[in-house]
Amino acid sequence: MDLRQDFYTEIFENEQKWIDLINSKLLNSIYCKYALQPFYLKKKQTVKQEYFLTRNEYDRFINIIDSIIEKIEVFNQQFKSGQKVDISTLKPLFLITQMGKAQKAEENKSEIRQEINELQIRKQLLENQIRNFDKATVNEDDYIYDDFPEEIRKVK
16 A cells, blocks of 8 residues: 555554454444544545555455444444444454454464474484484494403302
8 A cells, every 4th residue: 555654653543542442342333433534534535545546455444444444333233223232342353453454364374384494404304314323333332341350140
């Protein structure tokens, strides 16, 4: 995406703040309606303008924003009808959560690759040790039985 870095930074910082509010049960549907919804509408407009300027595809990003806006509208309807509103269902829709899943998956892949490389190195070292082991040499005792006088060999 060609959007500026501060565009994403602002989204991630706000979403992290909202996740903290959700976790502490301080975020409600009214705050979502008057703070989150306008924020995402503004970001959606910015993305659409960027699309018209660069013709880059932002469909997935717009779909994420639309799903958040739709969820907030559902919260508003639930609040107006007196139903219980579960704001925690908003967390998986946030961009930071979805990006975090992709980032964690990539980190896990890199850790697995590193472990595989370490195991391959260990395997190669063991194979080298096996090849270098001279099977012709047999471990013999340090002494010859005949070197001792016969009196010592006799068992009393």
